[in-house]
Amino acid sequence: MSDFADVKFDFDTKDEGNSFIPEGDYRCRISVCEKTTSAAGNDYLKLEVQVDEDKYNNWIIRENYNLWYNNSDSSKQEMVREIASRNFAKLLKALGLQDNPPSNASELVGRKVVCKLGIEKAITQITATRTKCLNLKR
Secondary structure, eight states: OOTTTTOOOOOSSOOOSTTSOOSEEEEEEEEEEEEEEOTTSOEEEEEEEEEOSTTTTTOEEEEEEOTTOOOSSHHHHHHHHHHHHHHHHHHHHHTTOTTSOOSSGGGGTTOEEEEEEEEEOOOSSSSOOEEEEEEEEO
């Protein structure tokens, strides 16, 4: 039996441009926050934030923080880690945790934050245009 035997496909409906959430401030909650390892062997912090508002409820925004990036070029390694650290510090500040940062990534799951979302245009053929959290606040 086909995996899609009971699925009806609609190839005639026109795309209404709903691939991205409109720019603006949205109440969100952290649904995933975990230290994981990339295919290249670098540890990083994987973050998923879900929108908690009616029309775009459960819309997921993903962000990676390369806090433990390794590279043979020490200046590149330092630069990538510094950017990741600065961006992660903004998240902690928006959560009110600048004076008491968590000891484990999982402690952030369920916390709420307001994300200013915007569209980040693709800059190369490898990257994709995506909805991105441009700023955070309480």
